[in-house]
Amino acid sequence: MELELRHLKIIRAIDEAGSLTRAATALGLAQSALSGQLKRIERALGGALFERDRAGARPTPLGELVLHRARVLLPAMRELHEEATRFTNSLEDIQRFRLGGTHGPLLGGLLDRLAGLYPTTPVSTLTTWSIEELGGLVAAGRLDFALAGVCGESTPPAADQLVWRAVGRDPVFVLLGEDHPLAGEGELHLSQLAREKWVFAPGDGCFGDCFAAACARAGFTPVPAYEADTSSCIHLVQVGRAVGLCRATFPPVPGVVTTPLADTPLVWRHLLGWHPDAPAAGAAPSVLLHARSVHEEAAHRNPRYARWLSEHEGFGTPA
CATH class of the missing domain: 1.10.10.10 (Winged helix-like DNA-binding domain superfamily/Winged helix DNA-binding domain)
Incomplete structure (x- = not known):
C-alpha cells in the first residue's frame, strides 16, 4: 500500500x-x-x-x-x-477581454491563446506605439490589460495606479539583411555598426535615449535615418538601406538575421498591466500565466535566442 x-x-x-x-x-x-x-x-x-x-x-x-x-x-x-x-x-467569470499592446508578436499570441481557450468570450484589441496611452486607457477602465514593454529598468506608466508584472526580459538584438557583410557573425560589438544607418519604429519611451547612450559608450553617435512601421523597417533592412534593433523574441523573417550584441548594452522588459480594482483584476493571474507562456514560446521560435538564453542567466520568461 x-x-x-x-x-x-x-x-x-x-x-x-x-x-x-x-x-x-x-x-x-x-x-x-x-x-x-x-x-x-x-x-x-x-x-x-x-x-x-x-x-x-x-x-x-x-x-x-x-x-x-x-x-x-x-x-x-x-x-x-x-x-x-x-x-x-x-x-470563467470574465465576460470579455479588452487587450491593449504595442506592436509585436506577443499581443497576437496572447489573443490567439485566449480565443482558443475561451471561444465564447469576446476578445478585442487595441494597438498603439504609445505605452503612455496604454497605461492611461487601463487606468481609465477602457482596457482590461496592457501588454507593453519598457527599456531596461524604466518605470512603466501610471505605476502609482496600475499593477505591472514581468512577462519576460529580453536582450536587444541587431537586425541585419542576410547579405550584410556582418550577417554571419555570431555576436557583434555595437562599435562595429558605427557607420550604419539605422531604422526605428516609433514610440514614446526612453529607448531612443538608451540607445544613444549605449552608442556614446561605444564611441560613436548613431545616424537615425528612418522611422517607420514594423513592416517598413523589415523591408529597409532586407534591401540593405539600414540596420535596426529588435527584441530577441523577434520571429525569423526571410532575408533578415538577428544577431546578439556583445555585453548586452540594451535590455527590454515585457510587462502586463491592469488596474487592481477593475472587474477583470481577478483574471490577472491567469492572463499573466498565459502571457508568459506566449513569451516562452516566442523565445524558442528564434533558434539564435534559444541558444543565447542557454548561456545567459537573468533573461527569458520568469519562473
Missing part, C-alpha cells in the same frame, strides 16, 4: 482527537474501521504511529515524524486546490 493524503488526514485526526474513539466520531467512521485503516497505514510505514492505552493515543517517534510532514503537506495541498479553483473560476 502506498501512503496517500487521506492517510495523512487520518493520522492527523487521531492526533488532534487524542483517541481513536473521538477520531472515528469526527471522521464519521466506525471505530473498528478506523482501527483497521490505522493498522494498514502502520504496516505500510513499518512501525506503530501511536501508543494506545486507556488514556488515549499518543504519537510514537515515527508518528511524530509523519505528523511533522503532514502539517506541511496537507495545508500545501489545500492551497494548491484553492489556487487551481480560483484560476479556473477567474476566467
Whole structure:
C-alpha cells in the first residue's frame, strides 16, 4: 500500500482527537474501521504511529515524524486546490477581454491563446506605439490589460495606479539583411555598426535615449535615418538601406538575421498591466500565466535566442 493524503488526514485526526474513539466520531467512521485503516497505514510505514492505552493515543517517534510532514503537506495541498479553483473560476467569470499592446508578436499570441481557450468570450484589441496611452486607457477602465514593454529598468506608466508584472526580459538584438557583410557573425560589438544607418519604429519611451547612450559608450553617435512601421523597417533592412534593433523574441523573417550584441548594452522588459480594482483584476493571474507562456514560446521560435538564453542567466520568461 502506498501512503496517500487521506492517510495523512487520518493520522492527523487521531492526533488532534487524542483517541481513536473521538477520531472515528469526527471522521464519521466506525471505530473498528478506523482501527483497521490505522493498522494498514502502520504496516505500510513499518512501525506503530501511536501508543494506545486507556488514556488515549499518543504519537510514537515515527508518528511524530509523519505528523511533522503532514502539517506541511496537507495545508500545501489545500492551497494548491484553492489556487487551481480560483484560476479556473477567474476566467470563467470574465465576460470579455479588452487587450491593449504595442506592436509585436506577443499581443497576437496572447489573443490567439485566449480565443482558443475561451471561444465564447469576446476578445478585442487595441494597438498603439504609445505605452503612455496604454497605461492611461487601463487606468481609465477602457482596457482590461496592457501588454507593453519598457527599456531596461524604466518605470512603466501610471505605476502609482496600475499593477505591472514581468512577462519576460529580453536582450536587444541587431537586425541585419542576410547579405550584410556582418550577417554571419555570431555576436557583434555595437562599435562595429558605427557607420550604419539605422531604422526605428516609433514610440514614446526612453529607448531612443538608451540607445544613444549605449552608442556614446561605444564611441560613436548613431545616424537615425528612418522611422517607420514594423513592416517598413523589415523591408529597409532586407534591401540593405539600414540596420535596426529588435527584441530577441523577434520571429525569423526571410532575408533578415538577428544577431546578439556583445555585453548586452540594451535590455527590454515585457510587462502586463491592469488596474487592481477593475472587474477583470481577478483574471490577472491567469492572463499573466498565459502571457508568459506566449513569451516562452516566442523565445524558442528564434533558434539564435534559444541558444543565447542557454548561456545567459537573468533573461527569458520568469519562473
